[in-house]
Amino acid sequence: MVLGWRRSKISHHAGKKHPDVELVVPNHFRCPISLELMKDPVTLSSGITYDRESIETWLEAGNFTCPATNQILRNFDQIPNHTLRKMIQDWCVEKQNFGVERIPTPRIPVSPFEISEILFSVAASARRLDQYRCLELVQKIEKWGGESDRNRRCIVANGAAAGLAAAFDAFANASVERNATVLEEILCALNWMFPLDVETQRSFGTQASLRCMVWFLRCKDLSPKQNSIVALKELVSCDQNIVEKLSDMERVIEILVEFIRKQICPIITKASLTIIFHLISFPCSSEKIKLTFVRTGLVSLLLEILVDSDKSICEKALGAFDGLCGCKEGREEAQSNALTVPVLVKKILRVSDLATEYSISALWKLCKYGGRDEGRVLVEALQVGAFQKLLLVLQVGCGDEAKEKATVLMKLLNPYRAGLECIDSVDFKNLKRSF
CATH class of the missing domain: 1.25.10.10 (Leucine-rich Repeat Variant)
Structure with a gap:
């Protein structure tokens, strides 16, 4: 097998131009595993020399034999072959006019x-x-x-x-x-x-x-x-x-x-x-921890983040928001914010399966345990297309818990559908925020 560099540009040396050439690497400079020029040649107990990175990968994979000879290794010591490495470096310097870069002296691991x-x-x-x-x-x-x-x-x-x-x-x-x-x-x-x-x-x-x-x-x-x-x-x-x-x-x-x-x-x-x-x-x-988070204004902060954030932040923010909706004060704070329902509906099937599950769970808590504001939340959810989104979730498939909550939500939404137009999620910019 021939291994070499093909020069893509004409180089100049002593005023002479060199056309495209293929430079052959001497066989004993090549690693028997990767067939590439060795940067850090090491010799095993079998007497065969390999590039350190290649042989370490071989040994870390659980192999106990020398790849070239197939003999079982007495030990896994890797002795640096300084003579060969110096020969490779000298060859690189000699061929630098052909685009070969000198191999740097490796650090001892x-x-x-x-x-x-x-x-x-x-x-x-x-x-x-x-x-x-x-x-x-x-x-x-x-x-x-x-x-x-x-x-x-x-x-x-x-x-x-x-x-x-x-x-x-x-x-x-x-x-x-x-x-x-x-x-x-x-x-x-x-x-x-x-x-x-x-x-x-x-x-x-x-x-x-x-x-x-x-x-x-x-x-x-x-x-x-x-x-x-x-x-x-x-x-x-x-x-x-x-x-x-x-x-x-x-x-x-x-x-x-x-x-x-x-x-x-x-x-x-x-x-x-x-x-x-x-x-x-x-x-x-404890409820005390959740209440403390609610009183610091975290609900509004999370909604603000959710309007425009990447997948990783969005999933984490939705997870925290869903957790806060697990207490009465958190739900009340969420219900009073105009961003809550549009943001949650918008994130369903738009970010990831995990984000969809958190969004459905938070909506489920707000609608099922919403108290006197339950009807208003359901109407608002319908107006921003929640029923369509939930139906699609059930069609494309989701986890058992999310499926159960989506089904309950659709049953809660169904009585309010008459006379209400199901539309796509609204543009957040036109919403009046509560903070």
Whole structure:
């Protein structure tokens, strides 16, 4: 097989023009797996040399043999072939006039032993509360992670998240203000190690760690604020005990609602909506929590977001809105807002299956438990085309719960249909808003 570069443009060398040529790569410079020029040649115990990325992919897939010879490998050591790599680099330099770029000298990838060693030092510095030494070590881990995806996978696979989470808890327990620098650095490193395993969740989800992250949410700097909200989103998404702990913390609700109101950046907005959804939807979530969210003006904020938002934000906002409609005060606030019914009907079958389910559920709650405003909500829903949308949902198919609620809604809407024209959802710009 011939492998080479075909020059697309005429190059100049010593005043001479070179026509289009095909440059053949020497066979021993090519990886036996990818057949591409090797960038980081390594030799296995079988004596065959491969490009590091190709052979690592082969081994990570669960293979125990040498691809070329099919013999079982005595070990998985990958010895850098410096001689061959230097020959490839020299060849690239020699052929640079033909459009070949020199292969850069690869960095030596981090080893499991090095990771274990540095995590041992992190644990020791955390026990001594030596934030400066710990900061040094965490920055070294981040540097390794920044060098390659392979390094990141190796760091995560060897328990770095659990070690850093334990250190975070230790420094947070001692003093958040005094250890803020190292805590911020650990939080930054942990953010690319998600999702977390159960052991890490336990260390990272302690009262001290959660208080520290909430403290960072009140910082002026964007980076610690963003890292903290993303970490909290990860934790509440996988552990209901953490949801309960977080809901009891002072000013958490006000901070989250303020993030929604200001929309500092999409990452913070999405993470805040996810956390709010879990706080509201938590099985043991009290009416007090929902009422607090309602009184902060969250219902109106969510409707404003829903008018024009991307799929991800829309789903999360609808989930939170549906949760708020689960309490009387939330329904009353929603019914008093002119955007509520048009927005909910508009989102049915327009965003995603999940968004459709949340929209139908919220409408169902407003119509079924709407009290004295139930008739008005039903009439308004008909006027913006709810009956047509629900009928279409049943025709195209949906989940059992959504189907049941859509059927109930259609029965509730049916008596009001006489004399009312079912039209498409109205333009939101012409609606008078309640805020």
